[in-house]
Amino acid sequence: MSDRKAEPSSRPAAAPPADTKTLASLLFLREEEMRLAQDLLFFAYRDFTCVADRVLSELGLGRAHHRALHFIGRNPGISVSELLAILRITKQSLARVLSTLVGRGYVTQTPGRSDRRQRRLSLTQAGAGLERQLFERQRERLAGAYREAGGTAVEGFRRVMRGIMEHDARAYMDGAEREAHEPRARPA
Amino acid sequence: MSDRKAEPSSRPAAAPPADTKTLASLLFLREEEMRLAQDLLFFAYRDFTCVADRVLSELGLGRAHHRALHFIGRNPGISVSELLAILRITKQSLARVLSTLVGRGYVTQTPGRSDRRQRRLSLTQAGAGLERQLFERQRERLAGAYREAGGTAVEGFRRVMRGIMEHDARAYMDGAEREAHEPRARPA
């Protein structure tokens, strides 16, 4: 890489004696910024998941079970194929996880009203309890981060995270956020 | 937890005129906020990693190899135990990954100057090339998100992500950010 005069933490729009910044140095800063973001994603995800992993391993469950519990809890009555679309794993991988969760009484399945082929999945009381326990661990970590960072930062966090994900995930998030505000039942 | 009648995802607080916001509804909003953040982490990580996975699978490599390449690239001359502390995996897991990367000529190892027991790891030209290829995929995604979100949002994103991770990871990030600005060689 070329020589960088590397100004302090200069954000793209810092704009001091702009003409001393070469194009190369600007590009370098942008690249370094992106690499720092890679680090951030790795460490935040690593440490966010590991607090739940500790609880899960005591029960002989894994991350895959947590993910299923989470999305079933947030979408009661979700069908298997909807869940597959969220998790992006194969039917078989999900089947293994679900059979464990159903077998241990964390998840119930009832046939769809309009289409009886579907299994609509929901958490049992035990399932909701376990999910809550896992959630609480992650909530602590997150709440601390939100508190220290402040409301503006949280808003920015959301914007960037949303931008990283793909279109279908954004659509999903839009739905989730809407539900949080207007507690109307949706069609199913 | 209160039993809900399990009917269509009805949310507890209806949130009508503002002064009727009870403590419970405020708490609820905080909880929903946290659950939305769980979603964000999941989707952003899922979609951020999958763009690199596509390249990796063509080469018969996996995510573990990418992580190793990334952190070796960012810390040339890193020792095995330092890398282990970052990745938080076992010696054996890393050994497998490293032997592949060394075998295919992506990583070189040279004994430490002051401690000749150490293997100091660096990327070869081929390794740097592969890492760059993977990086470019992720950079595109990230750059789009950063651009749409704006500088203030990016700063907030960083603050929150930093808050989520554990102390040692924050210390690491501090080091990485410092190096980006003062291009001095560090002691090693």
Add this chain to the structure above:
DNA sequence: CCATTACGGCAGTGTCGTTGACATAATATG
């Protein structure tokens, strides 16, 4: 009636993580 859909299941495979035990060389310390 027939194609499609939503699901269940089996067999086999691969990646990536784990534990535990043991070996070796270099360094640090008494």
Add this chain to the structure above:
DNA sequence: CATATTATGTCAACGACACTGCCGTAATGG
């Protein structure tokens, strides 16, 4: 110098979680 301790390698075995491919069944819908 003898002895920890450290940094690393290695082997065997295993577990979690993902994959592919293929087949089966039942319900739906044109």
